[in-house]
Amino acid sequence: MHKKSKIELFPVFTVELPGDPLESNIPRQVTRACYSMVLPKGMSSPKLIALSAVLADELGLDPDYCVSPQFADIMTGTTLAPGSRPYAMCYGGHQFGHWAGQLGDGRAINLGEYFAGNLQVTLQLKGAGPTPYSRGADGFAVLRSSIREFLCSEAMHHLGVPTTRALSLCLTGEQVVRDMLYDGNPAPEKGAIVCRVSPSFIRFGNFEILASRGDTENLRKLADYTIRHHYGHLENRNDRYLAFFAEVADRTNKLMVDWQRVGFVHGVMNTDNMSILGLTIDYGPYGWLDSYDPDWTPNTTDLPGRRYRFGQQPLIAQWNLFKLANALFPLTGNEEKLMQIIENFRLDFTGRYTEMMKSKIGLCLDDERDENLIFLLEQLLKSRETDMTIFFRLLSDVRPDMTAEAMLAVLGPSFYEEDESPDFLRQYNTWASVYLERLRSEKVSPAERKKMMDRINPKYVLRNYMAQMAIDASERGDQSVLNELYNLLRNPYSEQPEMEKWFALRPDWARQKVGCSMLSCSS
Ligand code: AMP
Ligand code: MG
Numbered sequence: 001m002h003k004k005s006k007i008e009l010f011p012v013f014t015v016e017l018p019g020d021p022l023e024s025n026i027p028r029q030v031t032r033a034c035y036s037m038v039l040p041k042g043m044s045s046p047k048l049i050a051l052s053a054v055l056a057d058e059l060g061l062d063p064d065y066c067v068s069p070q071f072a073d074i075m076t077g078t079t080l081a082p083g084s085r086p087y088a089m090c091y092g093g094h095q096f097g098h099w100a101g102q103l104g105d106g107r108a109i110n111l112g113e114y115f116a117g118n119l120q121v122t123l124q125l126k127g128a129g130p131t132p133y134s135r136g137a138d139g140f141a142v143l144r145s146s147i148r149e150f151l152c153s154e155a156m157h158h159l160g161v162p163t164t165r166a167l168s169l170c171l172t173g174e175q176v177v178r179d180m181l182y183d184g185n186p187a188p189e190k191g192a193i194v195c196r197v198s199p200s201f202i203r204f205g206n207f208e209i210l211a212s213r214g215d216t217e218n219l220r221k222l223a224d225y226t227i228r229h230h231y232g233h234l235e236n237r238n239d240r241y242l243a244f245f246a247e248v249a250d251r252t253n254k255l256m257v258d259w260q261r262v263g264f265v266h267g268v269m270n271t272d273n274m275s276i277l278g279l280t281i282d283y284g285p286y287g288w289l290d291s292y293d294p295d296w297t298p299n300t301t302d303l304p305g306r307r308y309r310f311g312q313q314p315l316i317a318q319w320n321l322f323k324l325a326n327a328l329f330p331l332t333g334n335e336e337k338l339m340q341i342i343e344n345f346r347l348d349f350t351g352r353y354t355e356m357m358k359s360k361i362g363l364c365l366d367d368e369r370d371e372n373l374i375f376l377l378e379q380l381l382k383s384r385e386t387d388m389t390i391f392f393r394l395l396s397d398v399r400p401d402m403t404a405e406a407m408l409a410v411l412g413p414s415f416y417e418e419d420e421s422p423d424f425l426r427q428y429n430t431w432a433s434v435y436l437e438r439l440r441s442e443k444v445s446p447a448e449r450k451k452m453m454d455r456i457n458p459k460y461v462l463r464n465y466m467a468q469m470a471i472d473a474s475e476r477g478d479q480s481v482l483n484e485l486y487n488l489l490r491n492p493y494s495e496q497p498e499m500e501k502w503f504a505l506r507p508d509w510a511r512q513k514v515g516c517s518m519l520s521c522s523s
Pocket of ligand 1: 105106107108133137138139141268282521523
């Protein structure tokens with residue numbers, strides 16, 4: 001494909017859906033509309049500090065163009081690409097279990113739709129200035145949260161987890177004041193902008209806000225738009241709204257299985273942060289499990305109830321789908337079918353989770369003991385502080401003819417705690433005897449099994465302290481860690497011998513450090 005040295009955009013969302021008639025950029029309630037037109041503020045000295053070369057290539061962009069000043073200007077909203085008609089979307093949401101009313105893109109500005117071959121995506125700048133949805137906040141983003149979003153979006157993509165993408169990360173040259181720990185110590189930080197890329201940024205909350213206002217006409221328009229562009233195969237069905245909901249539920253279900261597979265904790269699963277396409281969206285105070293702990297939440301705002309803890313994510317997804325079902329009810333009128341889909345969510349998840357965990361431990365055949373084996377394993381991982389990523393990666397080196405003791409030696413590097421308590425040993429021996437027996441009953445060779453396991457158990461993930469190291473260096477003007485991690489995480493399942501230092505237990509200094517174990521929503 002011929003590579004492009006310019007970005008041309010087309011308005012699709014804003015042409016096909018109703019907009020806010022007001023064009024002034026003042027905070028307000030926006031009714032009977034899906035978006036408001038708004039211009040990015042423009043920045044004083046845009047500077048590209050990271051680029052997703054992979055995504056740039058998928059979009060057909062010339063690599064030389066992507067390092068030009070013109071590109072950085074567009075990626076910060078300082079100049080507009082031809083055809084761009086920027087807008088902010090109107091959505092609402094349930095935050096921490098409560099209806100919060102109108103939220104909307106308070107600091108995200110969509111530039112327009114971009115086409116490359118069969119691909120249709122929206123380009124969106126996060127942190128490009130205030131919008132009518134900013135609700136008194138400034139509309140900007142700081143470097144640390146932008147680095148986290150950039151690295152994690154691309155890492156998730158390469159892990160095979162559905163996600164919005166990140167094309168570029170630019171410094172704006174402006175300062176942004178944040179009270180990082182919400183403890184009354186605001187300080188200036190470097191401003192930055194990530195250009196996010198996704199087929200759509202529509203959230204559950206876009207439907208909820210219209211339904212909450214009784215605006216069924218526009219609710220239908222939004223659902224029709226979403227189906228036409230993103231669920232086209234359902235367009236001609238009489239029961240298309242139900243079928244649409246069923247597919248959103250299904251995609252969300254699979255997403256939860258993927259999050260549990262790689263040890264990702266989103267941290268703020270409010271309904272405004274749930275993608276209608278079943279993508280991971282809005283990387284805020286997310287975190288990665290170092291030690292396996294289903295009760296862990298990275299978000300300090302979430303600590304009181306741990307609503308968004310690792311082990312509860314599937315249940316919260318189901319809760320959020322219930323809210324989406326409520327919003328879509330005026331279009332379907334079929335409460336019974338909607339409820340059925342929500343009820344099936346749990347069963348579907350349990351089945352998929354078991355299959356996923358079985359493949360993580362390298363079992364293909366069915367055996368009635370498998371569910372229990374997985375349960376025992378979860379208990380075991382909790383009974384001694386164990387690194388999730390390292391444990392599962394090393395497990396592929398276990399051979400069926402090993403003794404339980406030899407297997408324990410293989411897994412040794414995954415334990416944070418030196419001591420083997422009697423309780424741990426007892427649990428380990430129970431699990432190990434069944435597991436080794438199960439391995440011996442499998443038909444695949446150890447080499448084949450290792451290959452299969454290493455394709456779904458990543459070797460490298462974006463541990464919280466790694467992102468923090470990239471941030472600390474970047475704040476000093478050194479982008480080498482940022483770029484090293486971007487490159488490392490392009491191949492998370494491959495052995496990268498020169499990168500072995502990133503396949504290690506979380507260092508002790510990171511255990512309680514801000515940004516590594518605790519994150520606030522301040523960004
Ligand atoms: P989040 O918790 O990041 O998903 O954000 C929740 C809501 O707050 C969304 O409507 C955001 O657009 C808005 N928001 C977050 N940070 C800012 C900011 N700095 N300026 C304006 N709006 C913001
Ligand atoms: Mg959000």
